[in-house]
Every structure is written in structure tokens, then in C-alpha cells.
Amino acid sequence: MSEIVPVISATGLYTPPDSISNEELVKSFNAYVARFNADHAVEIAAGTVSELQPSSAEFIEKASGIKARHVISKAPILDPAIMAPRWAERANEEISVLAEIGVAAARDALSRAGRDAADVDAVLCAASNMQRPYPAMAIEIQAALGIEGFAFDMNVACSSATFGIQTAADYIRAGHARSVLVVSPEICSGHLNWRDRDSHFIFGDVATAVLVEAVDIAPQPHWEILGTRLKTVFSNNIRNNFGFLNRATPETAGAADKLFVQEGRKVFKEVVPMVASLIVEEAAKLGLDGGALRRLWLHQANQGMNRLISQRVLGHEANDDESPTVLDTYGNTSSAGSIIAFHLNSEDLAAGDAGVICSFGAGYSAGTVFVRKVA
Template sequence: MQDTLSQTAQDGAQLTGRPVISATGLFTPAESITNEELVASFNEYVDRFNAANSAAIEAGEMEALQHSSVEFIEKASGIKARHVMSKAPILDPDIMAPRWDARSNEEWSMMAEIGVAAAKQALERAGRKPEDVDAVLCAASNMERPYPAMAIEIQQALGIEGFGFDMNVACSSATFGIQTAADYIRAGNAKSVLVVSPEITSGHLNWRDRDSHFIFGDVATAVLVEDAAIAPAKHWEILGTKLKTVFSNNIRNNFGFLNRANPETAGTADKLFVQEGRKVFKEVVPMVAQMIIDEAQRLSLDPTALRRLWLHQANAGMNRLIAHKVLGHEANDDESPTVLDTYGNTSSAGSIIAFHLNSDDLAAGDTGLICSFGAGYSAGTVFVRKTA
């Protein structure tokens, strides 16, 4: 088990900067898939599969696939729709996976393209130019390639000097990236850092698996973390951050370049997203809730008095229980807003979407929490307070 807290960075005597969130940005794909559309496609695939294997099914040599339903999806997850970069192939029963044209090395990659769109919005909202930024972190769950780093491509596309690198902590990547950026500010190594999370999660989802075919969607977010000395008047003070990882196989994706060394398993289902959902629910909820409570108390904050929780958008039931444990009562939509219903699970971007879309209405002095959690297990908390 690895439990990491930026205690040295937050409490050290030689720190020079005070990190804040100056602005956020969001890119949303134009296409969206409703549960009704998804179920119709999945059930057509099931019918074709069962018909093609009817003899084996009748002989007991193979189990028949079961239909999905809108009711099943909404009860299991709370998801009603999801945005995607490639809709038609996903809904085609013969394909059931995203498809897009290959891009040359001279063209922007897809992750860079959507990441740049989110980053530009964040910069515009903060009144910043690219030359004002010192570093770019690309924090996402599935990188389009091993190298060159996606962050460096985004950096180049925006025209930013300085440096960039990729980081992957699955669904917690964005909050891990925010703490990393905040530590650069605290240590005086940067004044302005972009944390960009382009999440094309539709590419690693098994759209033919009834238990998970409805989970993921595509999106990109950006968070501009800066020194308070240069931040715009309206910003969010970062009160404290904490990261935690505990190894688990209950959420896993085995895809990687080493797969080519074993052609017999290269196309198997475990090279896509797989999870033991009930185990994840049972183990992650208490871990995350207690982590939030403990860190709030360390920061001399009353967890029950947090004005708003921007939680990871993975499962409505998980968020409901975590919020209840933290706040001490059943949270309403104002206290714990949901974007899961229209965006689906967007991995590390989920809590940032919730923050981006549901933070402008808070008053100066209001305190809240950005929190993400997922495979690893991993969890990250960012406690913030609105200034003006």
C-alpha cells in the first residue's frame, strides 16, 4: 500500500508559492449516445450471437447472452447518456467499437486535439496567454501512445515554453495532476501549470459486455493551477491535497505494447476495461469517505460543513454513500452535483466536469472538495475555497 501526502510541500519552511485554481476548461464531443440507442444496438448483437450459436447453447456447451435494458443501466449506474468521439461504429452490431481515420505523425493526435480545446477555454477564462504558462501535465487514464508524451504535443500545439509530461493514475489522474501542479507552485518551480485530462474512454470499453457496455464516455478537461500572486481575482484557493493508492486487481486493463509478444492473448477481453463491480463498491466507498474525513480534520475543516462535493462521476450509488458518510446526511443535488447522467463515466475528467459546471454559483468563502477515485485503487482529494 502506498499512502502519499504532500506534507513536506504544504508545510515546509522554504516554500515560496501559494497554489490556487484560476480556471477550468471543458471540451464535450458533439455526438451523444442515449441508453435507448445503446440498448437497441447491444440487444441486436445478443440476438445475432445467440442465433449463430443456438446449437451449442441448446446442448449446454455455451451460455446464451442476456439482453440489456434501460432500466438495468440506470439502476446499476445512474447513467442515461454519454458523449463519444465516434458514434456510428459503436452502435453498429457488426463493429461495436469506435473507429476513426489514422493520423500521420505530422497531424495532431486526437487526445492532443481535444486537450488543446479544453486548455484554450481554461486560459481564456483566466485571461492568460500560452506564454504565461510554465508547464503542461497530461493526466489521463489511457494514453494514445507511449511517446512522445501527449503533454509535450499539447504544449507544442498551444505554443507554451517550459516542460510537459504525462501521468496515469486511472480515474484519479486529474487530482493527482492538480497536487503535482500545486507542489510545483509551492516549491517555486513554476507559476502557472496546466493540468489537461483528455479522456477517450470509449476506446478501451468492451461494448459487448452487458455488465459494463454502458459505462464510459469521451471528454476533455483542463485545470489551470497558478500562484495566488498572479491569479485572477476570482479563483479557488487550494487548502490542501492528499493522494492515496492501494493495489487491487478489481479494476484492470491489460492492454499494452507487450501484448504483441503473445499473439494468442492479444485480442482477449481483458485487454479492455474489466472490473469486479461489487468488490469495488464495497472496498472503495469506505476508503474514500474516511480519507476525506481524515484530511478535512487535518486541515481543521468540518467535513459536514463542506458547501459542495465534486465527486468522481463513476456510479451514482457510490457517490450517494460517500457524500452521506462525509456530510452526515443524504446529499441533495446542490451539495453533490451529478453530471454522470449525461456524460457517463469519463474517468479522471468526471470530478473536474462537475466542478467546471457547478461552481460559479458559490459565494466567496465557500469551501468544497474535488475528489476522484478508481483503479489502482487510487484516490485524490483537493480541498478548495472560493475567494471572490
């Protein structure tokens, strides 16, 4: 019996209506800095407390390529006295915020594929930032959509979506499912230290969904999954220590390592060659010339990283058509970034065009999904 071919039938996207520009963010951050320095003037003068430095929109764009980011809770984030997302706690009988945006993205994907929720066999919630440990977010999304079958959560940081796509494709190949939703709701604003000058501008909120199905039931057009490759290498250079075993106490409240922290220069130096090699090596195994890939939908973390990875894969500096970016308006949306890039920049490709969806991030983790358009 021949192997069942998995394809991407459709993708979906939910974008929060509110956006924070660099200028708005800097105004809030600098107000906090001025207040902190005034409140600690005596200690700063004595040398026991370090004076905080203000930021600028120019610094942020030069460091990252980000100009704005969408968020679910804008006003509290920009309030210098809060600088964190806030919303009313919901009852257990109400849908959670994370599941709500995941459902919106999933419905978009189903609509684009002309598919009903009853046709789906499984839901994978593949994301960095889960609202709770259990019940699984995937099961809540499954229930809200009215899907039979099974669901579970998976977290591989910024590579969660690509790892989820390979997992879904494997279920299709093995005959365990014929239609799988990979949903990546990312409320990254909740784990970001908005008072850290070096990272407060990085993340935004969003949700994506990818419908992976057996080729014989897929709509036209669709994307054949040619192959996938995953890789993990342990590193402390991107880390978040918050968890139920070390939740905030009076002694640890506000501790920086309970939020996102990274050694940015080390990440850049170590991840770029790892990801570029991963793409080139897997492309060769699939009989593809890396330089002939029509488009690279890369993880949206840093403009400089993407520029260098693209150059090493294609053999020349990529233009916006070859390696599109959504980083400027969405910021880093963790596992959803490469999926947003694919969702917004794939319809124009012709039948037979091949490309790669690639993610990379904490772990380190990296995932590649090579696809070819079928009209």
C-alpha cells in the same frame, strides 16, 4: 520566505458533439446479442457456449445512474458488427485525436483565466487512456499550444486529474513554475468492451483542463488550494491488461482482459469507506468540518457510491446542490469526471465557501483537493 500559495485560476471543458442515449445503446447491444445467439445456436443448445442476455435502459440506469454518454466515434460504436470507436489514422505530422481534444479543453481554461499560452510554464497530461506511449501526449499538447517550459504524462487511472493538481501545486509551492496546465483528455470508449452487458454502458469521452497558478498572478475570482491528499492501495478489482508487451495477437485478439474489466461489487464495498475516510480525515487536518463543506465534486462513476460517500462525509444524504452529478449525461469519464462536476457547478458559490474535488478508481487510487473560493 513565505510559501507560495497555489490556486485554481480556471477550468476548461471539451464535450464531443455526439451523444449515445441508453435507448440507442441497448438497441445496438440487443441486436448484437440476437446475432450472437443465432450464430451459436447449436453450441448454446449443446451447452458449450453460454447464451447472451439482452439489456435494457432501465437496467443501465438502475445499476449506474447513467442515462447517456458523449463519444467521439458514435456510428461504429452502435454498429453491431463493430461496436468500437473507429477513425482514420492520422499522419505523424497531424495532431493526434487525444491531443486535439486536450488542446480544446486547455484553450477554454486559458480563455476563462484571461491567460495567454506564453504565460504557462508546464503541461501535465494526466489521464487514464493515453493514445500512445511516446512522444508524451503532454509534449504534443504543449507544442500545439505554443507553450515553453516542460511537459510530461502521468496515469493514475480515474484519479489522474487530482494527482496532477497536487503535482502542479507542488511545483508552484517549490517555485519551479508559476502557471501549470493539468489536461485530462479521456477517450474512454477505446478501452471499453461494448459487448459486455455488465459494463458496456459505463464510459464516455471528454477532455478537461485545470489551470493551477501562483496566487499573486491569479485572476479574480479563483480557488485557493487549501490542501490535498492522495492514497493508493493495490487491487485487481479494476483492471486493463492491454499494453505493448501483451498487444493483441491472433491468439489473444478480442480477449476481454485487454479491455476494461472490474469486480463492481467488490469495488463498491472497498472503495466507499476508503474515500469517505480520506475526505473526513484530511478535512480535520485542515481544520474543516466535513459536514460543513459547501459542496462535494465527486468522481462520476456510480450514483450509489457518490450517495453513500456524501452521506458519510456530510452526516446526511446529500442533495443535488451539495453533491452535483454529471454522470447522467456524461457517463463515467474517468479522471475528468470530478473536474466536469467542478467546472459546471462552482460559479454559484460565494466567497469563503469551501469544498472538495475528489476522485477514486483503479489502483485503487484516490485523490482529494480541498478548495476555498476567493472573490
